[in-house]
Amino acid sequence: MTTTSPDTKIITRQFQNGMTVLIQPMPWLRTAAFSVSVGGGSQCETPQQAGLASLVCEMVQRGAGHYSSRDLVAVQDNLGLDRSGGVSTGTTSFGAAMPAESLLDAIALYADILRRPHLPADQLPDAQMMMIQELRAMEDEPTQRVMRRLRELHYGWQLGHSNQGTIETLQSFGPDDVRQYYQQQYHAGGSILSVAGNVNPNDVLDKIEEVFGDWKTLEVQRDPPAAGQAVYEHMPAETSQTHIGFAFPNIQYGHKDYFRMRAGIGILSDGMSSRLFDRVREKRGLCYTVSASCHSLRNVGGVFGYAGTTPARAQETLDVTLGEIANFTKDLEQSELDRWKVRIESGLIMEQESSSSRASSLANDFYQMGAPMETAELEAIIESLTLSDVKSYWQDHPPADYRIVTSGPEPLNVPTN
Numbered sequence: 251m252t253t254t255s256p257d258t259k260i261i262t263r264q265f266q267n268g269m270t271v272l273i274q275p276m277p278w279l280r281t282a283a284f285s286v287s288v289g290g291g292s293q294c295e296t297p298q299q300a301g302l303a304s305l306v307c308e309m310v311q312r313g314a315g316h317y318s319s320r321d322l323v324a325v326q327d328n329l330g331l332d333r334s335g336g337v338s339t340g341t342t343s344f345g346a347a348m349p350a351e352s353l354l355d356a357i358a359l360y361a362d363i364l365r366r367p368h369l370p371a372d373q374l375p376d377a378q379m380m381m382i383q384e385l386r387a388m389e390d391e392p393t394q395r396v397m398r399r400l401r402e403l404h405y406g407w408q409l410g411h412s413n414q415g416t417i418e419t420l421q422s423f424g425p426d427d428v429r430q431y432y433q434q435q436y437h438a439g440g441s442i443l444s445v446a447g448n449v450n451p452n453d454v455l456d457k458i459e460e461v462f463g464d465w466k467t468l469e470v471q472r473d474p475p476a477a478g479q480a481v482y483e484h485m486p487a488e489t490s491q492t493h494i495g496f497a498f499p500n501i502q503y504g505h506k507d508y509f510r511m512r513a514g515i516g517i518l519s520d521g522m523s524s525r526l527f528d529r530v531r532e533k534r535g536l537c538y539t540v541s542a543s544c545h546s547l548r549n550v551g552g553v554f555g556y557a558g559t560t561p562a563r564a565q566e567t568l569d570v571t572l573g574e575i576a577n578f579t580k581d582l583e584q585s586e587l588d589r590w591k592v593r594i595e596s597g598l599i600m601e602q603e604s605s606s607s608r609a610s611s612l613a614n615d616f617y618q619m620g621a622p623m624e625t626a627e628l629e630a631i632i633e634s635l636t637l638s639d640v641k642s643y644w645q646d647h648p649p650a651d652y653r654i655v656t657s658g659p660e661p662l663n664v665p666t667n
Contacts, residue, residue: 260612260622261451267467268439271458272612272622274446276605282353282447283605285613286360287343290435292413293474299431301381301415302423303337306431308377309369311335311344315362319373322363329356332606337413339405339547340473341442341617342435347606350448354457357443361461364436371425378420385414392485392493392657397556399483400495401545403653404552406477438462440470444612444622447605476550480651484661492564492658494557496572498649500544502551504619509631510643515544515553516590517640518578523589525574530557536567542575548618553649561659568654568662575649579641587637594632598625 261273292303313319326333326346333346344363348356388394402410443462445454478499501511519526519542526540542555555575559567601607602625615622654664 260624261455262622263455265438265459265463267463267465268437268470269441269443269458269462269465270616271455272442272444272616273449273451273454274608274612274622275449275451276447276602276608279448279603279605280350281347281605282350282445282449283345283347283609284353284357284360284443284445285343285345285606285609286364286441286443287341287613287617288364288436288441289340289439289471290342290431291338291340292411293339293409294435294471295411297407298419298422299427300411300419301385301413302419302427302431303342303435304413304415305377305381305420305423306428306435307335307337307342308381309374309428310363310367310432310436312370312373312377313368315359315366317359317362319368319370322359325359329359331356339409339413343613345606345609347447347604347609353445353447353449354453357445357454357457358461361465365462365465367432369425369428369432374423374425374428378423381414382417382420385417385420388414392487392489392491393556393558395485396493396495396655396657397554399485400497400554400653400655403481403483403655404476404478404497404499404554405547405550406475408474409476409547409550410478434468437468438465439467442613442616444609444616446608446612473548476547478653480653482654482661482664483656485655485657486659487657488659489657490560492559492561492567492656492660492662494559494564494568494571494662495555495655496568497552497554497653499651500551500553500647500649502549502618503544503546503614505551507643509635510639511647512544513587513590513635513640514578514644515542516593517582517586518542518575519555520590520593525578525586526555526571529574530567530570534566534570536563536570540567540571546618564656564658564660565662568656568664572652572665579644582637582641584637587635587640591632591635595629598629601625 329352331346537559540557
């Protein structure tokens, strides 16, 4: 079990402009990391704006403050930043891990990126072309096409559409679209800045106050409701493979029963000793890959699964996979739950060696639950789970209302509920 000393407790500060700051000192590390997120995720887009959030995310990183696009890359490299940026359903996020001594300068740099981007009109065509190339590459990958469509069916278009947009929408955007979206969505209201690593919290708070304290704030948009439905779609494709995607509604991260549910999915699909891998792939040889995992938005969640197989074995693969999910409480064993607990606890231990993982977890916890979770608290929840907890949850909440998408030569027979 991980022990937490007072000087490693999570510090939470709410700034007057609406930004929440989370800091967890990890003095045993030589690194530090931060994650900063604003609204303006893909759920804020209209159908005509599909992909605009990702395009703006790219454009704000092409020069900011007194740095040109090239100078900005150089100063990031000089600080030793391992950086990232991207768009999810609810947020646009940027993050970086670095030597601890670079943190304060990195926070100031990203204040420029978020607050004073150049949004250079002459670089917009390059950014659009890059995104279109990525989209075309995805369209050539049937697994991604299946899972992309599955997510849209599960949540409905507003929450479920791809942040990559379409070729048509990406080609339609001009500089005014980029600037307007930036002005509407990039502000302090509802923003989250999390920091973890070998840091002095007071120094970090002072720097954040200095560079973000007077950032404008606007009204935080409400999350739209989910609008998915149980449905089956088949994408005809003359290939030697059949791709199967399936999903069903479930509770979101932060729900009081989440880990009772999550343990069941872990027994089914976490690792090579999990049931789906062992019973569908290894023992029966039905497919080359099969998996299921939890997915969570702020107020809604689901379980998403995938199997890749041959057309001749596709129907049996689907039947056996859904059968294992439906019946797995009938022969649950304590050893399965124990193995899952070990995997989770191992992941928590490794997170304590990664400032970037911890910064990301802090931000995700706050976004999903409104408060960060101490590692020791999470460990206690996992350790306290019993086989009866897992079994009773899944017996009381059996999977239903499947959304299924397949791609291959022939459609499959799917369950009606």
